[in-house]
Amino acid sequence: MSVDADLQQEIDALKERLAELERRAAAKDSASSSPGQRASPPATWDNTVAHGLSKDTIERFSRQIILQSFGVGCHSKLHNGSVLVVGAGGLGSPALLYLAAAGVGRIGIVDRDAVELSNIHRQVIHSEASVGTHKTASAKAALLALNSATEIEEHRDGFTPANAVELVKRYDVVLDASDNAPTRYLISDACCVAGRPLVSGAAIGTDGQLTVYHHGEDGPCYRCLYPTPPPAASCARCADAGVLGPVPGIIGTMQALEVIKVLSGIGDVFSKKMLVMDALYCRYMVVKLRGRTEGCAACGADPEREITEESLPGFDYNAFTGQAPSDAPTSLHLVDDAERIRVSELSARLDPGAGRRPNTFLLDVRPAHQFDICSIPGAFNVPMSPSFVDDIDRIKERMREGGYEDMVVICRRGNQSQRALLALKAAGLENAVDVIGGMAAWSREVDASCPIY
Secondary structure, eight states: OOHHHHHHHHHHHHHHHHHHHHHHHHHHHHHHHSTTOOOOOOOTTOOSSOOOOOHHHHHHTHHHHTOTTTHHHHHHHHHTOEEEEEOOSTTHHHHHHHHHHHTOSEEEEEOOOBOOGGGTTTOTTOOGGGTTSBHHHHHHHHHHHHOTTSEEEEETTOOOTTTHHHHHHTSSEEEEOOOSHHHHHHHHHHHHHHTOOEEEEEEEBTEEEEEEESOSTTOOOHHHHOSSOOOGGGOOOHHHHOBOTHHHHHHHHHHHHHHHHHHHTOSOOOBSEEEEEETTTTEEEEEEOOOOOTTOTTTSSOTTOSOOTTTGGGOOHHHHHTSOSSOSOOOOOOSOGGGEEOHHHHHHHHOOOTTOOOOEEEEEOSOHHHHTTOOOTTOEEOOOSTTGGGGHHHHHHHHHHHTOOEEEEEOSSSSHHHHHHHHHHHTTOOSEEEETTHHHHHHHHTOTTSOOO
């Protein structure tokens, strides 16, 4: 061997030794920067399943990984999986928290609303401090505080026919946490077009339900079960009917569980069956559902079916369902403007001046439990119900006893009062009007001490 060759060999050996010293120094720095933590060695021990999970990940999620029915392979699928959650409200809140806590790798949140104080009793991902902030921002902050390794994506423009399919295609599974018929049909149709399973939940009052649509070879979609939308009047929303906080919490948590099962491939996914829950009496019932409908407009076999990737953006879901995709209260217009008054005029009628007696009979047609929340002094409560017509004679008698000449009808927001007014007019009470905006307007414009609920 020449002198030059010997010298080069020594140089190469020194370089190799220097590189080894640098690797050791880097490992020592890494260990010292994380007190109590040792630097993770190369995953040479991952030689069977090739799960690719880090030491820290395995230690964090060890309680579910050691499950014999789950294991490291299933968690790897969860870690690499993604879910789109449509709605960060009562159902979406618990679902999002449990999905992030379980280690789902990427989560998309769709919502266009801001946090309101009345949300928090059931939308547990938000807090008092987040009132007024965007729901996706509030939810993202809560999820990152829970699991900073989860990738959170915000979609603040909402879920619309224009963006639905492209949004759904970006994720492995979709969780429907919406609260209105137009959005439910849209989500289901987009999942059919994009070929994604849909975990669906609903909660109102003290009742809830859960199922998984468009999963497996014969799994039905939402349209298979409901090819024709129900009447708008029968579709109650939390803002109108109310909801007990833990009810969406239970259903939303179960939705998260179904997403985990779909992503990891374990267990029996809740497809072709529906869970119906009566929380008030702790009753649960599983209803068997028929398989996919051959002629379904969204998932049927006909290539010329109504809902396709090309036709979906132009489909009018509001017209189809007769509803708007919003939880905002609707304002009906059932009677002529001449038969309606504003709260300012009602206030003047009830306070005609010193020494003068009000000549107006105030009829409050809200349910009794709402009348108990707040009421205008002197109001007479007869709830608007199917038996309201039978109570009209009692109303007339009360007017005669008080010597009242005219009547004003009020309700929560000015909708039920119009229905009551039509019934009163039909019974001969012509000198009657209703109040635009109801008790909500009274609180905003006349008496701020009266709560808006």
